[in-house]
Amino acid sequence: MSEDTPTAITQERRVVTEIPGPRSRELHARRQAVVPPGVHSVLPVYIERAHDSVLVDVDGNQIVDVCGGIGVTTIGHTDDAVVAAAAEQLGKVTHTLFTMTPYEPYVRVAEFLAKHVPGSTAEQPYKTLLMNSGAEAVENGVKIARKHTGRPGVAVLEHAYHGRTMLTSSMNFKGAPYAAGYGPRAGDIYKAPNSYPARDGLSGPDAAKRTIAYLEKVAGAEDLACLVVEPIQGEGGFIVPADGYLPALAEWCRANGIVFIADEVQAGMARTGTVFSIEQFGVVPDIVLSAKGIAGGLPLAGITGRAEIMDKSQPGGLGGTFGGNPVSCAAATAVFEQIEQTDLLAEAKRIGDTFGGALRDLQSKYADNIVDVRGIGAMQAVEFVKPGTLEHDTEIVAKVIDRAAQQGVLLLSAGIYSNVIRFLPSLKMSDELIADVVAVIDEAIGAELG
């Protein structure tokens, strides 16, 4: 291995062994002896270094990362400013426990979130609790909504994903693998039909009527504490709801005293060209959940809500040992500073144009197989079907992902039937690299259909 610093990684593919290579296979054998198979790795290639869009594995292969650890490294791997901020904080203080003796970086992150969350004003301030993971953000959002309303019910949507803790795995649409065998599942959770324009053909208001009718019948509005929605569904396949769907749901929640919680864990933090994706739909949420991209690769999650709701919890009711770790908070500050001071949001739009455009060209070329290209900004996806039907084509997606991996491109599936390829590139990925990635996918589809 050279003595290159991570920043010296050239932003290009370089395949020098088969993938996985011999050193990765060796490591994988070691891992299998000590790590249970429930912790599955999509591509068992062991990564040694990374910068921006490129992963370097232990065999020296350079792999273009179009997943970003599932939307975590939104501003790129080992971003210079994030690394510098985290390193500086590491040398100062790494832990005190905010609920014991607090520190400034936590407060700064809360200030950034209050500033950027839609709806936050001097008259109606928003406050933030910091935790470690997306699932913890969802758990706490539900706790806070229950405390505020005094009601038990949790409404979610079909195709949703909210995490793998006991409560959140009960909220996911997909039972297997996330909840299967781990029961009993949590109760008082209601899974309502969503808006899925490529498949249901419903307008936003009509889809909202269907969702609301279901919840009123099955749950009863007066028993619901909250409705938790991903403005753009992530694991579900980057489903962008039809126009008017989310505003109608938010209005219904307001009219019925139900807390509207936007789970922005995957779609938030600048990925769609606005800080929060819900801004794209003109909706003011009561609570916004952040995690994944918030700290440039370090673990951190935020629950940001209207003060009136957040202030209901008693001292000691909220928190956790590592929640709002100072190093993670320093890294998040570096992310927010780039959002505010550079053209990161415009970059998300650029990626939406180039990546989305190239994918629509693929759709024209493989019109029988690609039923939909969708997404906003740097959150794009392609849905595959069996030719001439709406039947989910899971196999072609698995094969295309496998072929792309062999060529040094890391892709990820999505959707209840894994028939969607989703793209979560770094906001700094060049148009040139995007073109290279799409060419690899084009070749892989061509070879499969050959």
Ligand SMILES: *Cc1c(COP(=O)(O)O)cnc(C)c1O
């Ligand atoms: C990933 C994800 C979660 C869970 O986050 P973890 O950090 O994995 O616990 C929750 N909601 C959404 C929308 C996600 O994409």
